[in-house]
Amino acid sequence: MIKYLTRYHPHYITALLYMLQASEYKPKDYSAWYLRTKDFSTVARRRSLVMTTKAKLLLILLWGLVLIQVMCFAIMLWIWFASDEVGWLIMAGIVTLVGPFVTAYVVLFPLWLGQIVIQRPKQRRLIAAAHQKLAAHKGLRIAVAGSFGKTTFKEVLATILSEGKMVAVTPGNMNTPIGISRFINTLTGKEEILLFELGESHVGDVKELCELVQPNMGIITGINEAHLITFKTIERTTSTIFELADFLPHGPVYKNAESELVRKRAHKNDRLLYSRRGVNGWAISDSTVSINGTHFTATKGQKIIWAESGLLGQHQIGPLVACIDIADTLGLSVSQIADGLKKTKPFEHRMQPRQLHGAWIIDDTYNGNKEGVKVGIDLLCRLEARRRIYVTPGLVGQGEKTQTIHTEIGKQLAAASIDVIVLMRNSVTAYIVEGLRQAGFQNELLLIDEPLQFYTNLEHFVAAGDVILLQNDWTDNYA
Amino acid sequence: MPKATIRSMKKTVAVIFGGRSAEHDISIVTAIGSVLKPLELSQQYNVLPVYIAKDGSWYADMKLKDIQLFTTGGIEAFCAKTKKAQLLFDNGLVLIKSGLRAEKIKIDVVFPAMHGTFGEDGSLMGLLRMAHVPFVGCDMTASVIAMDKVLSKQVIMAASVPTPKFIHFSNSEFAAHQKAIFEQVEAARLHYPVFVKPAHLGSSIGITRVIKPDDLQNAIEVAMHYDDTVLVEEAVTSLIEVTVPIMGNDELTPALVEQPLTKAEDFLDFDTKYMQGGKKGGGKRGAQGYSKLPADIPESLYNKALEVAKNAYKAIGCTGIARIDLLIDSKANKVYFNEVNPMPGDLYAHNWRQAGIAPVQLVTRLVELAEARFARQQQLEVTLTTNFLKQF
Numbered sequence: 001m002i003k004y005l006t007r008y009h010p011h012y013i014t015a016l017l018y019m020l021q022a023s024e025y026k027p028k029d030y031s032a033w034y035l036r037t038k039d040f041s042t043v044a045r046r047r048s049l050v051m052t053t054k055a056k057l058l059l060i061l062l063w064g065l066v067l068i069q070v071m072c073f074a075i076m077l078w079i080w081f082a083s084d085e086v087g088w089l090i091m092a093g094i095v096t097l098v099g100p101f102v103t104a105y106v107v108l109f110p111l112w113l114g115q116i117v118i119q120r121p122k123q124r125r126l127i128a129a130a131h132q133k134l135a136a137h138k139g140l141r142i143a144v145a146g147s148f149g150k151t152t153f154k155e156v157l158a159t160i161l162s163e164g165k166m167v168a169v170t171p172g173n174m175n176t177p178i179g180i181s182r183f184i185n186t187l188t189g190k191e192e193i194l195l196f197e198l199g200e201s202h203v204g205d206v207k208e209l210c211e212l213v214q215p216n217m218g219i220i221t222g223i224n225e226a227h228l229i230t231f232k233t234i235e236r237t238t239s240t241i242f243e244l245a246d247f248l249p250h251g252p253v254y255k256n257a258e259s260e261l262v263r264k265r266a267h268k269n270d271r272l273l274y275s276r277r278g279v280n281g282w283a284i285s286d287s288t289v290s291i292n293g294t295h296f297t298a299t300k301g302q303k304i305i306w307a308e309s310g311l312l313g314q315h316q317i318g319p320l321v322a323c324i325d326i327a328d329t330l331g332l333s334v335s336q337i338a339d340g341l342k343k344t345k346p347f348e349h350r351m352q353p354r355q356l357h358g359a360w361i362i363d364d365t366y367n368g369n370k371e372g373v374k375v376g377i378d379l380l381c382r383l384e385a386r387r388r389i390y391v392t393p394g395l396v397g398q399g400e401k402t403q404t405i406h407t408e409i410g411k412q413l414a415a416a417s418i419d420v421i422v423l424m425r426n427s428v429t430a431y432i433v434e435g436l437r438q439a440g441f442q443n444e445l446l447l448i449d450e451p452l453q454f455y456t457n458l459e460h461f462v463a464a465g466d467v468i469l470l471q472n473d474w475t476d477n478y479a
Numbered sequence: 480m481p482k483a484t485i486r487s488m489k490k491t492v493a494v495i496f497g498g499r500s501a502e503h504d505i506s507i508v509t510a511i512g513s514v515l516k517p518l519e520l521s522q523q524y525n526v527l528p529v530y531i532a533k534d535g536s537w538y539a540d541m542k543l544k545d546i547q548l549f550t551t552g553g554i555e556a557f558c559a560k561t562k563k564a565q566l567l568f569d570n571g572l573v574l575i576k577s578g579l580r581a582e583k584i585k586i587d588v589v590f591p592a593m594h595g596t597f598g599e600d601g602s603l604m605g606l607l608r609m610a611h612v613p614f615v616g617c618d619m620t621a622s623v624i625a626m627d628k629v630l631s632k633q634v635i636m637a638a639s640v641p642t643p644k645f646i647h648f649s650n651s652e653f654a655a656h657q658k659a660i661f662e663q664v665e666a667a668r669l670h671y672p673v674f675v676k677p678a679h680l681g682s683s684i685g686i687t688r689v690i691k692p693d694d695l696q697n698a699i700e701v702a703m704h705y706d707d708t709v710l711v712e713e714a715v716t717s718l719i720e721v722t723v724p725i726m727g728n729d730e731l732t733p734a735l736v737e738q739p740l741t742k743a744e745d746f747l748d749f750d751t752k753y754m755q756g757g758k759k760g761g762g763k764r765g766a767q768g769y770s771k772l773p774a775d776i777p778e779s780l781y782n783k784a785l786e787v788a789k790n791a792y793k794a795i796g797c798t799g800i801a802r803i804d805l806l807i808d809s810k811a812n813k814v815y816f817n818e819v820n821p822m823p824g825d826l827y828a829h830n831w832r833q834a835g836i837a838p839v840q841l842v843t844r845l846v847e848l849a850e851a852r853f854a855r856q857q858q859l860e861v862t863l864t865t866n867f868l869k870q871f
Contacts, residue, residue, distance in 0.1 A: 357832050386835050449522065460517045463837040 006040040007100035013062045015043040016104055017055060020111075025054075027108050034104055062107055069099040123178050130181035131212065139168070139191045140330070141213055145198040145206050145244040146221030147237065148369040149256070149319065150175070153221050154197050155347055156311070157323045160340030164332040167193045175199030177212060184213075193330070198244065201227045203236050206243035217252050218244040219322065222259035224369050228399035238265055252329075254279070254322045258315065259371065274322035276314055282321050289314055289382050291353050291360050291467070293345075298324050305338050310345030312353065312362065314382070315375040320344070351379070358464025360385075365473040368395055370405050376471045377416045386465030388416075393424035393451065393474040394432060403431045410435015420444040422461075424451040426474065490587035492524040492846060493539070493574065495603065497531040500595035501684055501705075504549075505824050510592035511546045513825040517838040518590070519544075524846070527584060529574065531593075532558050539564040539574050539584065572612040588846050589614040591822065599822045600626035600679065613853030615845045617821040621796040625819040628678045629710050631795060635816045638794035640787060642816040643806065644669055645712035647678065650703050657696075664695070664711055672714040675699055677706030688714065717810040720817075721774045723788035724827040726836075726844065728798045728852050734827065734834040736784045738774035772833050780812060787814045795819055799848050802827055 006012060016034075023029035037043070049055060073095050080088035144154045151173060158169040168191040170183045175197040187194070198209040223238050231237040238261050245253045255266045257273040266273055271280045278284045278298070287296035293310040298321055309320055320341065327337045346352040349366035360383070364376055373395070380388050390413060398405050410432040413421055421436070423429050425447050436445065448454045451474070454461070462468060496510030497503050510528070518526045528543035532554075538561055548554050567573040572586040589612055591603050601623035607614040617625060624630050629647040636642060646667050648660050664673075675698035677685040685705035687698035695711070702709040724734040774781065788803040795801075802823035806815040826845075828838045836844070 446522070453520070457516065457520050460520050460838040463832045463835045463840070465835050466837070 003039040009041060012040045012100060013059070013066065013103070014049060015040045016107065017059055017062060018044045018049040020058065020107070021049060021052075021055060025111055027111070030108070031105075058107060058110075061110060062103060065103045065106055066099075069095055069103070073099075123181075126185070127177055127181045127212065130184035133187065134184050134213065137187060137189060137191075137194070139187075139194045140217065141194045141196065141215045142217045142219065142326070143196045143198050143210065143213055143215035143244055144219045144221060145200065145241050146219075146256070146259075146262075147200075147224045147226040147241065148367075148371055149221035150197045150199075152311075152316075152347060152350060153219055153319050153323070154195050156309075156319060156344050157219075157326060158195050159344050160323050160327045160337060161193055161195075161330065161332070163336040163340040163343075164327075165192045165330065166190060167195060169195040170197050173197070173199070175209075177208060180209065180212060200237075200240050201230050203231065203240050204243070206240050207247065210244060210247040215244070215248060215251070217254075217326070218248050219254045220244060220256060220262055221319070222256045222371060223261035223265075224259070224371055225398050225401050225405065226369055227397055228401065229397050232399075234261065237261075254326070256318060256322075258318050272322075272325075274318045274325075276317040276321075279318075279321050280325045282325055284317055284321060287314065287317055289379065291362075291383055294320075296320075300328070303328070303334050305334055305341070307338065307341045309341050312346060312351040313375050313379045315371075315378070316351075351376075356462055357459055359462035359466035359468060361458065361462070362467065362469045364469060364471045368397075368472045370395060370398075370409070373409055373471060374412065376469050377412050377418070380418065380467060380469045381416050383467050385467035386463070387419040387467075389420040389422065389462070389466055389468040390418045390471065391422040391424075391454075391468060392432075392471045393426055394428035395472060396474060402428060406431030407435035407438070410437075410441070411439040414439030414441035418443065420446065422446045422448060422454070424448050424454070424474065489523065489525045491527055491584060492518055492588045492590055493527045493529045493572070493584075493586045494518065494590045494592055495529045495531065495598075496592040497533070498593045498595070498598040498603075499531070499533060499535050500593070500598055501680065502594035502598075503533055506592055506594050506598065507546070507549050509594065509822075509825050511544060511549075513828045513838065514590055514592045514842055515544050517842045518846075521839045521843050523843060524588075527574070527586070529564065530554075531598075537564045537566070537574075539576055566610070568610045570611060572607070572610040586612055588612070588849055590842070590846065590849075591616060594822055594824060595626075595680065599820075613849045615849040616799040617797045617801055618799075618852070621798065621801075622821050624795050625797065625801065625821040626679055627708075628676055628818055629708060631819055632710075632816070635791055635794055638790065640790050640794055640816050641813065643713045643715055645710050647708060647710040650707045650709070653699060653703065653709070661692075661695070664692075669711060669713045674712045674714055675702050676710050676712065677702045678708035678710055679706050715806040715808050715815055717808050719774070719776060719807040719809050720804070721776070721784055721807060722802055722804045722827075723785060724800065724802045724823055724830050725788060725792045725797070726800045726831075726841075726848070728848055728855075731789050731792060732836075733785050733788060734830045734836070735773040736776070736781055736788075737827075737830050738771040738776070740769045740771060772830060776807065776809070780807060780809075780814070783812075783814050787816060791816045791819060797821065798852050800826065800845055 019033050020030055023033060073092050076088045076092035076095065080092065144150045154169055158167050161167045168187055170180055174180065174183055176199050180196060196213045196215065198206050200206050220241055223241050225234060227237065228234065231240065242265055252272060254272045254274055255262050255270065257263045257275040263273065273279065276284060276287070282298050282300045285297045285299065287294065289312065293308060294312060294316050296307050296317055298305040298307055305324060307320060309316065324337055327340065349363050352363040354361050354363065364372065367376065377390065380390060394406050406428045414436050420443065423432055429447065494510050494514050496506045498506055515526055515528055518524055527539055528541065530538045530543045532538065536558065538558060540561060542548060542557065548557060562577045565575040565577065567575055572589065574584045574586060576582040576584070589607055591598060591614060593599055593603060597603060599622060601619045604614065604619035604622050608619055624634055632642045632645060644667060646663050646669070653660055671692065672688055672690040675687045675689055675695070685702045687701055689695050689698045699709055719738060721736050721738050723736050726732045784805055784807065787805060791803050792801055797819065800823070802820040804817040804820065806817045826841060828841060831841050832838065
């Protein structure tokens with residue numbers, strides 16, 4: 001009852017606006033959060049509302065809606081007093097009950113209208129301009145698709161290829177038609193290699209992006225249950241990501257053999273299936289992993305590369321050797337490739353190590369997939385440590401498999417004998433705990449109610465010699 | 480089964496700090512920085528800050544967790560407008576916050592984050608024993624011994640733990656027999672330089688290093704300004720000062736042997752230790768800002784230091800936590816007991832962390848040790864039913 005009444009607190013309006021902003025004004029995400037939320041007094045735990053012009057206009061609209069409701073309520077009461085007709089009292093009660101829900105949904109209307117009238121025509125013009133510009137561009141186009149590992153692969157490849165080529169790469173997670181078009185419109189025309197990250201959340205997304213960028217070469221980094229909520233089935237996810245391979249029936253498409261779903265879909269004898277064992281004639285030996293990076297030897301015929309990469313984990317060897325082969329194919333020398341590999345380092349929030357009071361913190365908070373969890377646990381086990389601490393809220397967007405995947409994570413953690421497991425308490429915590437219980441976990445388990453407080457006070461939880469892996473982070477709209 | 484359980488009824492830990500002591504301000508830093516925060520983060524307890532003002536009044540309020548209340552001087556206004564807390568001994572300790580509706584808070588464990596007089600010298604521990612509540616750190620007897628440098632050295636010597644030669648006297652003895660006391664120094668064959676120390680104060684307050692007899696009287700007068708008992712102690716030559724935090728009741732866990740980076744002629748006085756960040760002429764942090772951790776000494780000496788520290792801890796009867804200060808004669812390879820600190824400033828969390836114990840682990844273990852000691856004490860019979868009164 002008390003939680004329900006939070007809809008009548010002035011903070012309710014701020015909470016709605018904050019969540020609209022946190023869900024990037026996406027009606028579906030916002031509505032899902034709204035339907036899930038019971039207590040609106042504790043919504044903004046990690047960030048706070050940023051007062052942009054858009055936010056200010058929406059705030060005025062929201063308060064306007066509240067004002068209208070209050071006025072309706074007052075008028076109805078007044079009429080009831082004057083006429084003594086109970087119907088008006090009932091109407092006033094209905095307005096009071098329905099008001100907060102109306103406010104929450106009516107605010108979406110101007111957003112929708114703005115998208116139809118302003119945003120979409122603007123986007124169409126932007127994409128058309130990009131098509132035109134790219135048609136005249138002579139650079140080789142490499143497209144990277146997959147449920148996970150796209151950004152890392154793209155950045156690593158760009159780093160290595162930059163040793164001998166002029167490379168342009170889509171920045172950050174810019175992987176939608178709009179984002180990629182914006183990137184294309186910044187190109188000078190002198191670039192020799194263009195690297196595109198292709199995002200996917202619905203069937204046909206990769207095909208649409210392929211038609212935009214017209215790739216000459218493709219990389220499929222892996223497939224998992226990410227975006228299962230929109231794809232509905234893993235088969236649809238697989239087909240969507242393989243739209244890249246379909247677009248390049250004869251062109252080279254590198255595929256990650258360590259991703260089970262990719263391996264199943266690819267031909268057994270595909271020479272471009274890459275893994276920690278090698279690719280296209282490259283063989284891997286002498287691999288070692290430490291907190292300082294991953295080292296291995298790659299050999300193909302007379303060519304030998306002693307690879308030293310700052311990236312952490314055995315799972316990085318597959319993508320690295322694929323990059324070696326691409327660079328070799330494109331004419332880079334062995335020394336150029338080795339120099340490029342040396343420059344590869346962990347990206348922000350992706351297996352990124354830092355020291356804190358003699359402990360190593362591995363920040364993998366941008367990692368939100370089950371493969372990442374598996375390699376994270378594997379890495380944690382391989383590193384020397386006084387205590388191994390694993391911190392996670394779990395994964396989002398796993399659809400119907402949420403319970404199975406999180407129970408499995410619990411089992412993996414128990415099997416790895418992690419010393420301390422820290423879980424941010426949320427809707428999937430019980431599944432991980434169940435997995436731990438089933439696998440007979442005996443070590444320390446800590447359930448955290450206030451994630452932000454934990455992350456900002458990490459120094460109080462660590463001691464010298466500890467290795468702490470922070471894997472994934474949930475924004476407020478998933479909590 | 481995982482150890483973690485979602486506790487429906489958390490225990491309440493009262494963190495007592497401040498107090499009528501010269502180390503009132505240091506206590507605030509220890510409590511807020513090293514005790515309250517990690518205790519709260521452990522999520523295992525309801526944590527109640529209890530502040531004892533310089534006038535001895537007690538206050539219990541969640542606002543006292545904010546260091547800014549103290550750094551901005553707002554604490555005086557806070558105390559002026561806040562109702563004082565009252566103590567009730569009701570088969571345990573109950574804090575009463577008076578107001579329109581008096582609020583009674585049952586305290587399950589007390590964490591005294593106090594230094595110096597009344598807080599660390601056994602006074603508070605006596606009160607808590609009377610209240611029948613578990614409390615963190617050394618018990619009353621050990622605290623009394625620890626905070627009396629003369630008594631602690633006598634106890635240590637009785638346990639055959641080496642400590643530098645010394646003599647001691649009271650203020651009244653010095654006033655009445657000054658000449659005799661100087662003769663006593665001669666007779667004891669104390670070699671200069673010597674240290675003149677007040678017997679009960681911590682944090683190096685009132686300590687002077689005297690290099691020639693002419694300066695002895697002045698140093699004694701300085702020490703007498705702070706205390707009614709003074710000791711004159713022979714300085715250790717080729718000195719390496721080290722300190723060892725230890726935790727435990729029966730099974731002892733030492734942290735690392737730490738070596739403060741001060742020269743013999745520039746020993747750690749109060750000003751150096753706390754006001755200038757541990758190094759004369761500048762510094763940023765507290766005493767831990769300038770030290771070698773672990774101490775840069777040969778392994779055999781390191782192990783000997785650990786052994787002497789543990790023996791001293793046991794001889795004095797410490798429980799919970801204490802920090803043992805040692806003096807090493809690096810040429811003679813000898814380790815001497817210097818003094819014991821039953822509640823180290825900031826719990827020496829930096830050292831524990833380096834030794835592999837995180838602040839959250841440290842405070843929760845200390846609470847567990849307090850509960851274990853209390854449980855053991857409960858097994859002892861303290862009252863007797865006799866017919867003694869019936870004969871009257």
